[in-house]
Amino acid sequence: MELVESGGGLVHDGGSLRLSCTTSGYRFDAYAMGWFRQAPGKDREFVATINWSGSTTYYADSVKGRFTISRDNAKNTVDLLMNSLKPEDTAVYYCAAALTAYTSGSPHTTAYAYWGQGTQVTVSS
Numbered sequence: 001m002e003l004v005e006s007g008g009g010l011v012h013d014g015g016s017l018r019l020s021c022t023t024s025g026y027r028f029d030a031y032a033m034g035w036f037r038q039a040p041g042k043d044r045e046f047v048a049t050i051n052w053s054g055s056t057t058y059y060a061d062s063v064k065g066r067f068t069i070s071r072d073n074a075k076n077t078v079d080l081l082m083n084s085l086k087p088e089d090t091a092v093y094y095c096a097a098a099l100t101a102y103t104s105g106s107p108h109t110t111a112y113a114y115w116g117q118g119t120q121v122t123v124s125s
Contacts, residue, residue: 001025001114003095008119011085015123019080021095021116029053029073032098032105034112035080037091037121047093048080049105056104063089085123092118 007019021033034049048059048069057069066085071078078095096112098105106112 001097003097003114003116005093005095005116005119008093008121010122010124013085013087013123013125015085016081016083017085017121019082019093019095019119019121021078021080023076023078023095023097026097026114027101028076028097030101032103032111033069033071033078034096034098034105034107035069035078035093036096036109037089037093038118039091042091044094044109046107046109049107050078051104052098052102058105058107060107082121085121087123087125090121090123092120094118 002024004022032051035047038044050057050069054071068081095116097114099113
């Protein structure tokens with residue numbers, strides 16, 4: 001199984017970015033997906049999750065209303081659209097695939113079995 005993130009970069013405060021995670025090697029449409037982030041010196045934290053069908057999403061309070069997670073089961077991809085970015089959103093962003101099939105997604109890292117290598121997002125003030 002492989003997960004590859006893309007779309008990170010440097011943006012100004014208030015800007016937008018769309019992250020994408022392309023997957024292969026497993027049945028993508030059976031598993032919830034999540035986005036997490038990790039800033040220097042901090043623990044990895046939950047950002048957003050989407051269930052296997054795309055019908056249910058859940059966000060961290062810090063990004064609710066600014067970020068949108070979506071998936072395309074035909075293309076085996078999951079995206080994270082990030083609007084109104086703030087300097088505190090600066091981190092390495094990771095996508096992850098759930099450990100168990102047909103779940104609703106989880107904010108806990110232990111619920112995910114596979115992780116991408118991460119993509120850097122930097123928001124300048």
